[in-house]
Amino acid sequence: MTTVSALVGGAALIVLTLGLAAWTQTQAWRDSETLWRWAVEMDPACSLCHGNLGSALTSAELGQARLDEAEVHLRRAIALRPDNPIPNFNLGTLLSVRTRYDEAEAAFRRYLELQPGSPTGLGRLGLLYLLQGRLDDAAPLLLRARGLPPAPPRGAGGPVPIPLATAIGLVEDDPGALMLLGRALVEQGNSGAAVFALTRAAALAPSAVPAHFWLVLAYRGVGRGDLAQEQMEVLRRLDPGAAAGLPVR
DSSP states (O other): OOOHHHHHOOHHHHHHHHOHHHHHHHTOOSSHHHHHHHHHHHOTTOHHHHHHHHHHHHHTOOSHHHHHHHHHHHHHHHHHOTTOHHHHHHHHHHHHHTTOHHHHHHHHHHHHHHSTTOHHHHHHHHHHHHHTTOHHHHHHHHHHHTTOOOOOBOGGGOBOOOOHHHHHHTTTTOHHHHHHHHHHHHHTTOHHHHHHHHHHHHHHOTTOHHHHHHHHHHHHHTTOHHHHHHHHHHHHHHOHHHHHTSOOO
16 A cells, blocks of 8 residues: 555655746745655655754754754654764754764764765864864864875874864865854854854855854954944844844944
């Protein structure tokens, strides 16, 4: 007997079958979150659907409740498909945002078990250590992720540590990583380094709301109210609700 699950199979297949033209004409799905919510409703056992909904919620996060929901969907995706590396990676990123670093490390290590030697996985685990101020642990992973040789040894004391600016440079082509790092640096009170990371993130992803949200705070932290105001105006254009959550100075 044919079930709804068998007919649906996966939201990606549905979209391809119906055609993007029909999707646009009916305006049934205004964004990826709406699409994947619909897909989860149609097939609650679809790992892909739960994983992509969790990812959509995480990428648009600025609220605690949305992160709670995203985590539920990502963990459900992993339970349905334990061999799928992607939800583990996205869960690690989500847990990094929530500063649950031990759990995030476990998720990234599971991703690397499923994707051995992945530059993306090595880079994100290195970033996680960077968020915790563990430069000596972060450096080898970030260097490997970029295909660069290891740092030269310094005798019995281990490899020469790399400065924070150099470490940030090793993730400079990943806007998601830079936004995550910038947020952590703002919260740690290191606004100068946060500006360095977040301006690069905003250049790579100009429409990314979190980049401009945290840049407002980073610029305020270094006493650049003029630049903070510029970022506030950008934020108001992109997401008035996010801008309203920041105090006007």
